[in-house]
Amino acid sequence: MxxxxxxxxxxxxxxxxxxxxxxxxxxxxxxxxxxxxxxxxxxxxxxxxxxxxxxxxxxxxxxxxxxxxxxxxxxxxxxxxxxxxxxxxxxxxxxxxxxGLIWPLIDRGLGHLPTRKLRYYYEVESTMIHALPVAQCGRIIRNDLSAEAHSDAMSRMAARLNAPALKEYYAIQLRAARLGANRRAVRLSRAQFDRVRAGLDAQMDVLVAGTPRPESIIEAMRDLRRADDRRACVIGRLMYDAVMRLEGQVQRDALIFMSAP
Structure with missing residues (x-):
């Protein structure tokens, strides 16, 4: 854009x-x-x-x-x-x-959305991350792409969504941007963060164990910045899956943490 x-x-x-x-x-x-x-x-x-x-x-x-x-x-x-x-x-x-000027607004506003909308937004994001070519996926997870390249890569995946899903995704983005224009980002307390970390650790243990070479993924997780594209992408996709397996307030807090500016 x-x-x-x-x-x-x-x-x-x-x-x-x-x-x-x-x-x-x-x-x-x-x-x-x-x-x-x-x-x-x-x-x-x-x-x-x-x-x-x-x-x-x-x-x-x-x-x-x-x-x-x-x-x-x-x-x-x-x-x-x-x-x-x-x-x-x-x-x-x-x-x-x-x-840019819009994405910080969206990031700030996401945490103020109802849980159902926030979860849907990240379900769509997860779908796009899983559909990305591995090289782009890995670089996004390592934060190695410029803002424009990141936006273009995700936009190419958004273009492949069905129209109702894209319409809802865009509506949530717009609502979040409006909220972010007038409100500060939601911040987790230390106790909330600790619960999120414990929940994600438990889910990631299960998901990583189900990969063909779990020891290789665990090694890459110790220093994600040095991970190759394939393993970085696997870790990122597993993290999205782990968040979606959480429930209740812990899941909401995890989604808020993901949207932190």
Whole structure:
């Protein structure tokens, strides 16, 4: 969805980006001005072409295009992005968010969703992780892909979902982004974290024991950053499976932990 490009477009279009002018000629750019520019991005950027290149067709293509437009036109989300753009422009020396502007909102908002929605979101994510080519899967689990490459890889898997599943997945993303624009991320207490770790350890013991070479997987788990793509991918997929085997509050807490920014 090329959010970095979108941000660059906004900064390029800002009147304040022009060379310094006499004080009386300074143009004040408002939040509403930036929101109006954001609303134009879906018409400026080649969104449909980008989505086609990622494999979206038919109803899924229309859903992907509509999702992109919703992110830039929703007043809550667009308002938050506008504020971030203004802050970045006013403080150019401050570090930016390399992950883009939308995904941090989604990550912050996921933990505020009802458990049923949160679980469904990660069921879809699990389906996509299991469908990824092993090389990409391994790099994602090791966090070796750039934000754009990660997004593109997952988008290619999303393009293969059936339309009802994709529609619900996108609706949850949008709801999470709205929540994340106004709320802090949910944080687990130490006791909650310990219960999640104990639950996952128990489930992973069972799942790893069922693999063809459990000792090889256990060795890779000791230093995931050094694991090869195949074993990193196996570990990541098993972790998703382990979370889905948990129940009740422990599962919810595990899902919240997975979504932590």
């Amino acid at each position: 090329r959010l970095i490009i979108a941000l660059c477009l906004c900064l390029t279009l800002l009147p304040a980006a022009a060379p310094a002018a006499p004080e009386e000629d300074i143009v004040v750019v408002t939040k509403q001005d930036i929101m109006a520019l954001l609303a134009q991005i879906p018409d400026i950027a080649p969104v449909r072409e980008d989505m086609r290149a990622l494999g979206f067709r038919g109803e899924n293509l229309e859903l992907a295009v509509a999702q992109n437009r919703a992110f830039y036109t929703d007043p809550v989300i667009a308002g938050h992005i506008a504020e971030q753009v203004m802050m970045a422009y006013a403080n150019p020396g401050q570090p930016g968010q390399a992950q």
